Amino acid sequence: MSKTATMRKLNNSRHFLFFLLLLSFAACKKEEYAIPDPVSELSNDCIKRTLGPNIVTLPIEFAYAMALPKAKGKLVSAQVEASIAGAAGTFLENRSFYTKSNGADTGITIGSPSVNDGKITKVTYTVDTSAATLRYFYVIPEEARGLSVSFTFSATSSDGKTASFKMGPYAISKMHMVKNMAVSNNNNAYISIENMAVYNSTTAVANAGKIDLVYLYRATPTAFTHALVSPAADPVYLPGVTLPAGVNRSAKVNKVFNLQDRNLANLQYGIYIDDKDFQEINLQTAPNYALGLKAEAGVWVETTDGKYRAYIFVNSVNANGSAVISMLRYTL
Amino acid sequence: MAKYYKITCSLLLIAGLIGGCKKDLPVDEDGLLITQRAECYVGNFELLGTDFVTVRSKTAVIDTTALTINVEVFFGTDLKNVYPQFSLATDCKLDPKIVGKVDLSDLSNPKTYTVISGNRLVKKPYKIIVKYQ
Known part of the structure; x- marks a missing residue:
């Protein structure tokens, strides 16, 4: 093999290595955060806030969030259906909470106080709003001891749409x-x-x-x-x-x-x-x-x-x- | 250039062979390293209750000649459920092993634990003598 050919081969290898190096840098590039697509219709989400065992007479607390685009209308009502009716003291907040910069949870009244009807707890909105997060406190009844309980959260909006979210089942302690x-x-x-x-x-x-x-x-x-x-x-x-x-x-x-x-x-x-x-x-x-x-x-x-x-x-x-x-x- | 390359490769190969042929250090049936150490004694002794709080009313007296550990415990200590803790000389091990709660309630028949040296050649049985405060 001539010296020129050897040199050319060496150069090709260097180019290839350089290319690989560039590729590895590009591959490691951090992905930029992309703002998710805004919801196009009534949507909802829920988290359970309480930790630990579910003991009869103690509450289980949830935060239920619901929203729809402003152009689509406003929220009309929110309700929770428990598989076993909650004990006295069960309620769905009629205030929507947000967290202030100092960390304090601040509530804004969005509707009338909740009404319990058997397994269902309902809040009817009295203000014109298209987004809210309501807390739900389910006081565990004696009938649920040793059983499990699940919940269906749902919201309705003025455009006739309904969104729902299932939570549970949660085992209720025998303690x-x-x-x-x-x-x-x-x-x-x-x-x-x-x-x-x-x-x-x-x-x-x-x-x-x-x-x-x-x-x-x-x-x-x-x-x-x-x-x-x-x-x-x-x-x-x-x-x-x-x-x-x-x-x-x-x-x-x-x-x-x-x-x-x-x-x-x-x-x-x-x-x-x-x-x-x-x-x-x-x-x-x-x-x-x-x-x-x-x-x-x-x-x-x-x-x-x-x-x-x-x-x-x-x-x-x-x-x-x-x-x-x-x-x-x-x-x- | 090629000559130096060959020499370097040969040297690395020889070094690798020497390293590869090194004899493994011996381990015992528990997978613990057997060393050259012949020291064999208990340095410290602790006795914990079910709440993992000491039940000793004073420091345990370890006699490395008589091979005894004298420990005085609080009034009312539940000696059926205690956790003894031994601090041993370097590389030593204990037989039988302590894997959980131990019953030391039979005060007339003190339990014996054998300390085995790092070289596994020296064995010293220590008797735990417990008495109530």
């Missing part, structure tokens, strides 16, 4: 919840998981067969402090306690720390206890007492008859021998 029960040493000290209530030594007698735990506070030994002890536990863990007649059950108790369920902890923290936690926890080898409880500690409990599992969260403690507790209970 029961009671918050902020005050317990105190030698007074309101008898806790029933079944009744989800606290009794004193007099009222405990009437519910003797349902008392699972006794709250007590002892300054010594230093490791004792605030405790939840089964009536049937070794008397060494019930010093100075005279149990009411018939109070003799034994529950399995497992102490935990840093498990601050958001609902029990009054909307602090981002941790949720769900049905699955109760289904999966193994308390077979757990003792029947828990000593040294602090604020924000908790205990998993299983009743002696195996009917219930519960999580008792210690909201606060007081060195005078009292505490505030909250409870989630799951029926097995």
